[in-house]
Ligand SMILES: Nc1c(NC[C@H](O)[C@H](O)[C@H](O)CO)[nH]c(=O)[nH]c1=O
């Protein structure tokens with residue numbers, strides 16, 4: 697459903713687990729900093745609103761959206777996490793460069809999620825114009841960072857419950 701029809705900041709708050717025990721990685725791209733920092737603020741505010749502790753939110757910055765999967769994997773290797781939220785904004789230019797970035801990052805994060813079991817959240821805007829990005833980074837269509845945080849909490853809670861093998865049974869954490 698288009699963001700114009702479903703505000704990105706609107707969600708059922710009765711269907712959100714408590715995040716107090718959850719640990720998050722948050723990776724933020726520097727490109728389009730005005731947008732990505734607004735997304736990050738929305739994400740952080742939502743995580744803490746639902747109980748996440750700031751000590752359990754590990755934040756790193758990368759040059760661009762294309763670098764999100766690699767950095768997400770790095771932080772997931774260094775820290776014991778329940779979800780990794782990736783934040784970026786790729787604005788269409790004159791060439792197809794945006795498509796290569798967006799498709800690669802989306803596939804890369806899905807591959808990481810499936811291969812490791814740990815949830816990697818695609819908090820990336822892929823607008824045609826800067827205004828479309830503004831509208832989705834706290835503007836008239838809400839904040840994609842809020843949506844990414846809600847997804848991270850829900851998926852992180854599932855991972856904590858179901859994603860880790862019981863000790864002594866097979867591989868994995
Ligand atoms: N044009 C945008 C980029 N481009 C940079 C790439 O993400 C990457 O850093 C570069 O290709 C080197 O690997 N990145 C964004 O996040 N947003 C853009 O609009």
Ligand SMILES: CC(=O)[C@@H](O)COP(=O)(O)O
Nearest residue numbers: 787789790791792793794
């Ligand atoms: C999506 C991008 O990397 C963008 O800056 C590239 O712009 P262009 O396609 O005009 O080179």
